[in-house]
Amino acid sequence: MALSETGNHPLSRDVGGILRPLELSAVNWLIPRLPSSAVPDHLTIVGALGALVAFFGYVLAGKYPVALWLASFGLAINWFGDSLDGGLARFRGIERERYGFYLDQGVDTLEQALIAAGMSLSGYFRPELIYAGLAALFMVSMLGLIRARVDGTFQISYWGIGLTEIRCIFAAVNATLFFVPPVPFPFLGTTASYADMLACLWIAGNILIFVTTAVSDVRRLAWEDPPKRPVVGRAPRYFARAQDEARGPVRTTVVLDISRILLEAGRTTPTGILRVELAYAQHFIECEAYDLVFTAMSCSRRFALVNTRTMTSLVRDIGRLWRSGKRSRFEAWRLRLRMVRIHATLPLRVNALRRVLRALPRPAVFIIVSQAHLHKPKAMRRLKKHTGLRLMFFIHDIIPSLYPEFDTPGWGERTDNRLAAARALADVVLVNSADSGAAFEATHRAGQRAPRIIVAPLGISFDPAESRRPLKPKEAYFVVIGTIEPKKNHFFLLSVWRQLRLELGHRTPRLIVIGSRGWENENVVDLLDRSRLLKGVVEERGEVADERLREILSGARALLLASFAEGYGLPLAEALAHGVPAICSDLPALREVGGEIPEYLDPLDGPGWRHAIMEYIDPDSPRRVAQIERLKGWSPPRWADHFAAIDAQIERLGVGPAGRPSERPTA
Numbered sequence: 315m316a317l318s319e320t321g322n323h324p325l326s327r328d329v330g331g332i333l334r335p336l337e338l339s340a341v342n343w344l345i346p347r348l349p350s351s352a353v354p355d356h357l358t359i360v361g362a363l364g365a366l367v368a369f370f371g372y373v374l375a376g377k378y379p380v381a382l383w384l385a386s387f388g389l390a391i392n393w394f395g396d397s398l399d400g401g402l403a404r405f406r407g408i409e410r411e412r413y414g415f416y417l418d419q420g421v422d423t424l425e426q427a428l429i430a431a432g433m434s435l436s437g438y439f440r441p442e443l444i445y446a447g448l449a450a451l452f453m454v455s456m457l458g459l460i461r462a463r464v465d466g467t468f469q470i471s472y473w474g475i476g477l478t479e480i481r482c483i484f485a486a487v488n489a490t491l492f493f494v495p496p497v498p499f500p501f502l503g504t505t506a507s508y509a510d511m512l513a514c515l516w517i518a519g520n521i522l523i524f525v526t527t528a529v530s531d532v533r534r535l536a537w538e539d540p541p542k543r544p545v546v547g548r549a550p551r552y553f554a555r556a557q558d559e560a561r562g563p564v565r566t567t568v569v570l571d572i573s574r575i576l577l578e579a580g581r582t583t584p585t586g587i588l589r590v591e592l593a594y595a596q597h598f599i600e601c602e603a604y605d606l607v608f609t610a611m612s613c614s615r616r617f618a619l620v621n622t623r624t625m626t627s628l629v630r631d632i633g634r635l636w637r638s639g640k641r642s643r644f645e646a647w648r649l650r651l652r653m654v655r656i657h658a659t660l661p662l663r664v665n666a667l668r669r670v671l672r673a674l675p676r677p678a679v680f681i682i683v684s685q686a687h688l689h690k691p692k693a694m695r696r697l698k699k700h701t702g703l704r705l706m707f708f709i710h711d712i713i714p715s716l717y718p719e720f721d722t723p724g725w726g727e728r729t730d731n732r733l734a735a736a737r738a739l740a741d742v743v744l745v746n747s748a749d750s751g752a753a754f755e756a757t758h759r760a761g762q763r764a765p766r767i768i769v770a771p772l773g774i775s776f777d778p779a780e781s782r783r784p785l786k787p788k789e790a791y792f793v794v795i796g797t798i799e800p801k802k803n804h805f806f807l808l809s810v811w812r813q814l815r816l817e818l819g820h821r822t823p824r825l826i827v828i829g830s831r832g833w834e835n836e837n838v839v840d841l842l843d844r845s846r847l848l849k850g851v852v853e854e855r856g857e858v859a860d861e862r863l864r865e866i867l868s869g870a871r872a873l874l875l876a877s878f879a880e881g882y883g884l885p886l887a888e889a890l891a892h893g894v895p896a897i898c899s900d901l902p903a904l905r906e907v908g909g910e911i912p913e914y915l916d917p918l919d920g921p922g923w924r925h926a927i928m929e930y931i932d933p934d935s936p937r938r939v940a941q942i943e944r945l946k947g948w949s950p951p952r953w954a955d956h957f958a959a960i961d962a963q964i965e966r967l968g969v970g971p972a973g974r975p976s977e978r979p980t981a
Contacts, residue, residue, distance in 0.1 A: 331476035341397055342723050345405045354399040354414065358421055361395025364388045365425035372432030375491075382492045385432070386485040392425060393481050405723060419459075422477075426451060429484075438491055440506075443513035450520035457524055461531065467615075467692060472523045474613065487512060530614070537668065538700060565605050566964060567678035568598055569671070569703070571617070572625060573610040574684035575632065576653055583857040584636050585797075586884055587710060590772060591683040592636070595629045597957050604964070607678065609667055611686070612660035616693050619667035620656060628652055637860045668701070677702035679967050685710060688732035694739055704967040706960075707736045708744045711881025712753050713801060720801040720878065722833050733757050740765040742963050746772050746882040749902040768963055771906070772884055773953030774891050790931045791824035793870040795863075795885040796877070798839070799832035803876040803899075803917050808841045808848060810923050815847045823931050825874075826866060827854045868892050871938070872930045875899060876917045883907040891950040895941040897926050907951070911944045913937075 331337070371385030400418065403409045430448040434441035454472065462468040470476045475483075487509075496507035574591050578584075584592065598606045608620035631649065671678055680694070680703045687693065688707060697703050712733060718726030736743050737758065743765045745751040751767045758764050796802045807825065815822045831839065842854050858866065867873065873889035875898035883904045889896050890911060898904050900914035915922045929937045 331471040331479050332474040333478050333482065337397065337478050341401050344398060345401050346723070348402060352402065354403045357395045357399035357402060358417060359395070361392050361399065362421055362425060364391030364395055365428045367391060369428045369432035372436040376435065376437035379492055379495065382488040386488045389481045389485055393478060396422070397478065438496060438509045439513050440510050443510055443517070447513055447516045447520070450517045453524045454520050457527060464535070465692065472527060538696065566676070567605040567607055567674055568964060569607045569609055569678045569680040570594060570598055571610065571682045571684070572608050572620065574686050576610050576656060583859055587684050590708070592629065592633060593953060594681065594683050596633060597953070599626050599629060603961070607670060610660060611693070612664060614661055614664065615690065616664045617667055617697060618660040618663040619670060624656065671697070671701040671703065677704055679704045679706060679964050681706045683708045685732055688735045689728045691735035691739055698739060704741045705739050706742045706744060706963065706967070707740045709733070709736060709750065709754055710746060711750050712757065713879045713881060716753065717801065717879055720799065737762055737765065741967055742766050742768055744768050744770055744960070746770065747903045747906045749906060750881045768959060770956045770959040771951045772882060773951050773956050774887050789824065790871050791826055792872055792874050792927065793826045793828060793867055794874045795828045797829045797832040798835045800834050801878045803878055804838045805841070806917065807874055807876050808838065808852065810920060810927065811852055812845065812847045813924060814927065815851055822851045823871065825852045827852065828858050828863065828866070830857050864892065867894055870894050871933065872897050875904065876923065877901065878917050880904055886912065887951055890945060890948055893942065893945060895930065895938055897923070897930065909948060911941060911948050913941065
């Protein structure tokens with residue numbers, strides 16, 4: 315259920331188990347399908363009944379081994395009730411924070427004791443080992459409650475293992491006991507079985523988690539909350555700064571978060587946000603005006619230092635692979651192993667980042683491009699408090715907050731949390747369009763802290779002079795680019811194409827759909843997979859490498875962008891840079907990119923879109939030729955201009971020397 319600290323201050327929940335993405339998908343699918351009469355307390359009771367079923371399953375297993383499956387079934391029921399009670403409360407907005415937290419923790423404790431009692435009576439394990447394992451589990455649970463009181467975050471999983479993962483482990487052990495019954499063997503003067511060895515491993519694992527986490531927390535808290543001593547005169551740190559500045563100009567340090575790249579570098583093609591994060595990494599690697607520090611979020615939800623030389627090499631390889639999309643299986647595995655090696659060292663390099671930042675003669679400028687951690691700002695708040703960092707956040711759009719119906723349940727609330735963190739912590743908020751900036755500014759309330767908002771349009775990642783080659787494909791086709799999700803309005807375009815197929819038959823132009831399948835898109839997927847009218851005229855290409863994308867785009871009659879909402883419009887910029895006309899929704903963000911060049915239509919104007927597409931089928935139609943003529947006066951956005959604005963803000967925040975920005979990152 316919803317968690318609350320002692321008192322009235324809400325706790326944040328840290329659920330980072332390795333099965334969390336699958337669990338979230340299942341919970342998000344189940345919750346809307348629960349009957350309206352169900353309330354969270356009902357699900358709590360279901361979870362308790364599941365623990366009771368598991369208890370009887372273990373007790374009966376001593377005589378009837380098949381009852382081990384009953385115990386596993388009880389664990390599944392327990393997961394259903396325990397995982398959905400709080401989710402249902404949040405989904406319906408009926409949280410009872412202190413009551414829910416108290417009830418949830420109390421019932422969980424009883425359930426764990428009940429399951430342990432059943433295991434001790436099963437005959438498969440030594441009872442003393444089971445109760446020692448229960449005590450070790452309670453130690454870790456107590457540690458979580460202590461950390462909730464000290465840090466305000468209730469951590470439910472450690473080392474990627476939470477209650478869901480524990481239930482899966484127990485179910486796997488039950489299956490093993492059923493298929494391979496344990497046989498006692500002599501061990502240190504007594505008898506034991508492999509089941510007892512598993513119990514000992516469980517005890518040792520929980521104790522190890524407790525000890526390592528407690529030691530790490532104590533060291534961190536000792537640094538964050540140092541002994542109070544009287545200070546006479548200036549602090550030594552300020553004398554050190556004065557001495558450094560007396561020797562000569564001090565360079566500004568830029569700390570760049572590359573967590574998103576490390577998580578998704580294995581992709582064949584990048585998402586839009588990944589392209590931007592890669593462009594930032596390439597720019598600061600090539601720029602000599604600043605000292606560059608890479609950082610990423612570790613599994614302990616704290617920022618850690620990433621080796622600059624290692625990350626520089628990785629960024630260059632990723633950029634090359636994403637441009638071409640051509641890599642062998644060996645290259646793919648080699649890239650994944652490099653990412654795993656970096657991730658494995660992150661927990662050991664948390665303190666290294668702090669030491670680097672505290673030793674700087676002036677506060678560094680910390681840049682987060684991907685928005686990934688803004689909904690959990692504790693790590694950034696801690697760093698800013700103790701090192702004086704200047705924070706620069708990139709807000710790509712706030713569409714999930716304005717139109718939550720276009721995203722999965724809960725994403726709107728997550729975006730609200732990100733915006734709140736940006737308002738509270740950021741010194742500068744970067745946006746890619748004036749429309750996004752105005753929307754973000756509209757979220758401010760009277761009396762709230764307001765960071766400086768800088769509009770910096772994104773550049774295109776290729777040379778436009780090389781891309782405006784007149785191509786004459788054998789047949790007419792149009793292109794739509796973007797993740798298949800509700801706001802992109804694919805269903806509307808596919809409906810238009812069905813009508814065109816009925817009218818034109820074999821003369822219907824092709825529609826090439828580029829982009830991965832996203833969320834809340836069942837109706838679009840049904841049309842793509844099952845519509846006979848669209849078969850042969852609509853091609854779903856999925857993710858396409860940059861070089862192949864440019865080839866496809868260059869020969870299109872037009873780019874189609876029928877979105878309900880956009881934060882920027884990078885596909886539009888790339889199409890116009892290729893000399894390809896565009897027919898798009900009449901949205902402020904798209905007008906900022908395209909000016910008066912494209913054809914602007916209402917995203918639900920079926921006759922208007924049909925008529926425009928019919929005219930653009932002919933490459934020499936007056937309407938299409940007129941747009942191509944207008945294109946001659948259009949200048950594409952450049953990364954050099956984008957980073958000139960960013961560098962100006964860095965110099966303002968860090969009082970650093972002016973440097974020569976890289977001309978253009980090649981993403």
